[in-house]
Amino acid sequence: MDRRSSRLDLPRAQRLAERALATLERFLHVEAASGVALLAAAAIALIWANSPFAHSYHALWHVPLSVGLGNLAFSQPLHFWINDALMAVFFLVVGMEIRREIHEGALSELSQAVLPVVMAIGGVIVPTLIYLGLNVDPVRGQGWAVPTATDIAFAVGVLALLGRSIPGNVRVFLLALAIIDDVIAVLVIAFFYSGGFDFSGFMIAALGILLVLGLQWIGVGSAYAYIAPGAVIWIGLLMTGAHPTLAGVVLGLMTPARSMPVREQPVEEVSRVAEELRSRDAASDEHRLVQALRQLRRTRREMLPPAVRVQTALHPWVAYGVMPLFALANAGVSLGGVDLTAGGAQLVTLGVASALVVGKPVGIVGIAWVMVRLRWSRLPPGVSWGGIFLIGLLAGIGFTLSIFIAMLAFADENLLGAAKLGVLLGSLVAVFLGLGWGAGYVRRLRGRIDFSGRRYGRCAAS
Numbered sequence: 001m002d003r004r005s006s007r008l009d010l011p012r013a014q015r016l017a018e019r020a021l022a023t024l025e026r027f028l029h030v031e032a033a034s035g036v037a038l039l040a041a042a043a044i045a046l047i048w049a050n051s052p053f054a055h056s057y058h059a060l061w062h063v064p065l066s067v068g069l070g071n072l073a074f075s076q077p078l079h080f081w082i083n084d085a086l087m088a089v090f091f092l093v094v095g096m097e098i099r100r101e102i103h104e105g106a107l108s109e110l111s112q113a114v115l116p117v118v119m120a121i122g123g124v125i126v127p128t129l130i131y132l133g134l135n136v137d138p139v140r141g142q143g144w145a146v147p148t149a150t151d152i153a154f155a156v157g158v159l160a161l162l163g164r165s166i167p168g169n170v171r172v173f174l175l176a177l178a179i180i181d182d183v184i185a186v187l188v189i190a191f192f193y194s195g196g197f198d199f200s201g202f203m204i205a206a207l208g209i210l211l212v213l214g215l216q217w218i219g220v221g222s223a224y225a226y227i228a229p230g231a232v233i234w235i236g237l238l239m240t241g242a243h244p245t246l247a248g249v250v251l252g253l254m255t256p257a258r259s260m261p262v263r264e265q266p267v268e269e270v271s272r273v274a275e276e277l278r279s280r281d282a283a284s285d286e287h288r289l290v291q292a293l294r295q296l297r298r299t300r301r302e303m304l305p306p307a308v309r310v311q312t313a314l315h316p317w318v319a320y321g322v323m324p325l326f327a328l329a330n331a332g333v334s335l336g337g338v339d340l341t342a343g344g345a346q347l348v349t350l351g352v353a354s355a356l357v358v359g360k361p362v363g364i365v366g367i368a369w370v371m372v373r374l375r376w377s378r379l380p381p382g383v384s385w386g387g388i389f390l391i392g393l394l395a396g397i398g399f400t401l402s403i404f405i406a407m408l409a410f411a412d413e414n415l416l417g418a419a420k421l422g423v424l425l426g427s428l429v430a431v432f433l434g435l436g437w438g439a440g441y442v443r444r445l446r447g448r449i450d451f452s453g454r455r456y457g458r459c460a461a462s
Contacts, residue, residue, distance in 0.1 A: 034319035035157020038399070041324035042331040042424065049332030057332050082329045083407065086322050088234055088248035090400075093318050094152075094182050095252015096311045101179050103257035103307075113180075115377040116173060119364045120180040123395055124148040126363030127355035134351040140344050143409045143419050145192065147355035147426065149185040149401035152178040155394040158431055162438040165445055166390075169382040174391045177364070185401050186249050190242060193408035205236025205247070212254055223310050226251065243408065255307045323400055330403050331424065338417035345418035352422025356402070357429045361392030386441045393437055396430030398423050 048057045061082075066075040076084075127147040135141050155178055159171055211229035220226075234247035304312075340346040368388050371377040379388065406419040 033157075034323070035154050035160070037320050037324050038151075038154055038157070038327055041327040042399075045328045045330070045332035046424070049334045050336065054334060058334075061329050079329055082325055083404070084238070084244050085234070087326060087404065088245045089314065090318050090322050090326070091186070091245045091248030092230075092252045093248075093311055093314050094179075094186070095249040096255050096307045097152075097179050097252075098183055098249075099253050099255055099257055099307050100311070101176065113176075115368065115371060115380075116176040117180050118371055118377075119368050120177050120184060122363035122367030123150070123177070123181060123360050123392070124184055124363070126366070127359030130355040130359040131351040134347045134354070135344065137344055139412070140348050140351075140415065143348060143352065143406060143415070145185070145188045146402050146406045146409060146419050146423065147352045147359060147398055148181075148188070149398050149405060150178045150181040150360075150395045151397050151399040151401060151427070152182065154397045154399050154427070154431075155434075158394055158397065158434055159390075159438070161435065162442055165442045166438070167382040167387065167445075169380045170387040170391065173380055173383055173387070174394060177391060177395060181395065182401070185405065186246065189405065189408065190246055193243065193405065199240070201236045201239030201241070203236070204239060205233050205250075208232030208234075208236055208247075209250065209254070212251065216254075216256065221306065223306070223313070252307075255310060257305050257307045259303070259305050326400060326404075330407065331420065333417050333420045333424065335421075337413075338421060339414055340418060342414055343412070345414050348415055348418040349422040349425070352398075352402070352406075352419055353426035353429070356396040356398050356423070356426030357433070360396035360430070361389065364392040364395055365389055386437075386444065390434060390438050390441055393430060393434040397427045397434070398430075399427045402427070 045057070048054070051057075061079040062077045064075050065078050065081055066073050068074065128144050131144050131147055132141055135143065152175070156171065156175060159166060159174060208229045208231075211232060212226060215225055215229065230247060230251045233250055234244045237247050237250075238244040338345065340349060365385075365388055368379075372379060379385075402423040403420055406416060406423060410416040410419055
């Protein structure tokens with residue numbers, strides 16, 4: 001007689017391994033943990049770049065890495081592969097987040113999108129004015145966009161550290177604002193920080209886009225099938241002079257936000273295949289077993305829209321791999337190597353830091369106040385002015401995208417180091433200000449709830 005093993009019959013080591021893997025999977029999707037990983041990578045880079053082993057830090061990122069086939073070879077330093085190739089995966093996730101928000105989120109309806117869009121614009125204009133007010137020189141002025149970007153993972157991670165007392169709508173609003181901020185950053189990179197365009201590259205990128213559309217048209221749902229067309233888009237944009245990471249945004253925006261049409265509802269198909277597998281004939285026929293398992297894999301894949309499925313799968317790799325690696329490769333500012341007295345570098349650092357710490361909250365909160373005061377919009381349910389100010393402070397965490405833009409803006413190593421230093425200082429101050437304000441905001445919320453509860457209790461007792 002066939003004895004079916006229950007979970008309790010499994011060896012103890014296997015049960016412990018399953019429990020450990022489940023805990024690890026939950027941990028990898030905790031946003032606060034990803035923010036800590038990013039901060040740790042930046043700290044390691046800073047310590048390493050200012051230690052006696054600083055030479056090894058800088059030498060590591062210049063190690064050449066080649067990709068080739070036969071006589072065709074493409075060789076670039078490790079720094080290029082991180083900043084121009086791996087970061088395309090980061091931008092792919094950003095593109096899919098934007099796609100989802102347009103489909104069913106804060107950007108799906110004009111009435112919902114107006115306030116975060118206008119606030120994001122205010123959070124770009126005011127930091128730009130502060131930076132340019134301190135850096136009127138054309139060379140230093142190239143860094144105007146450095147303090148305009150918000151690091152989504154870092155900002156939402158810091159918000160998660162404040163606990164579950166923060167209203168859910170505050171998190172949603174911060175996420176919407178940061179995504180719109182990223183849309184603006186992507187447009188800024190495309191139009192202001194790309195080289196002179198070579199239009200022959202656009203033909204190759206267009207070919208990649210057509211391949212993606214063709215695969216979608218014939219109903220190919222496997223994400224792996226889109227790697228090659230994505231690579232074609234990346235190569236095409238690299239040839240045009242535009243930043244190749246924009247290929248990730250293009251592919252992300254093209255990712256369907258709805259599941260592909262299927263002949264049978266996924267849940268019904270799973271039930272039918274499960275019944276087939278229970279039959280004695282299917283269990284003894286290897287060919288039928290393989291076909292049934294293939295059906296189950298396809299059905300499981302189609303239960304979630306591609307934009308959700310791929311983003312969920314990539315999240316741990318981006319949060320704990322791509323972004324920390326980018327921080328490790330780019331946050332290593334040699335403090336002894338940055339001469340703040342030369343070429344106005346001090347003003348670059350001051351301009352970036354003050355624009356992030358002051359400009360972001362002033363622009364975001366100020367434009368929100370004007371919109372609400374003039375009755376052109378209203379705050380979302382559950383979001384008070386304390387929550388809006390918290391959002392403004394956390395939006396000052398620029399980090400990943402700010403450093404990325406700084407590297408595109410400055411060819412001068414000293415000015416680049418000064419800009420990175422400003423990003424690190426400004427983002428760090430924004431983190432502490434956000435945590436400080438957030439802790440007070442949480443206490444006020446709890447006090448209001450406790451007071452309401454006691455008052456309700458007295459009324460009920462009377």
